[in-house]
Amino acid sequence: MLSSEERRQLSAIEAWIAADDPAFAAGLAAGRPRPPRRDRRWPLQMVVALATGLAMFSLVAGQPVGLMLGSVLACAAAVADQLRARRRHGTPGVSRRVNRGAADA
Incomplete structure (x- = not known):
């Protein structure tokens, strides 16, 4: 109760x-x-998937410009997706852990 x-x-x-x-x-x-x-994060995740597909297709087709463009777009969209999720949910960034036991020895 x-x-x-x-x-x-x-x-x-x-x-x-x-x-x-x-x-x-x-x-x-x-x-x-x-x-x-x-x-809902699907729009940015869709951009990541399509850009990765473009990069893979360009790799197979031997087109370096498409490979670079797809890779850059996929990375940028993935980073934007992670930043959006962190802002929305208040998740702190990656922090370095300090090993205090080694410093005390």
Whole structure:
């Protein structure tokens, strides 16, 4: 059983979700949630796939310009996709781990 404070917090979360993405909130209420609208990454992933296909086709066809163009486009779209996901979900960048045990020895 939830306490009154937990029920109040849950109601606030429900209201925030309903205001932010009504279709997602309706899907949750109906028991069939769909992905939040800003979490759909398929356009950039499609660019990565098509650019990779262009690079592979150009490699087989012996066209260095197409190979370079496809490779650059695929890399740029992949980086943009990762940056978008990090911004959206608040994931921090890669950080270096410091081995403190080696410094103390």
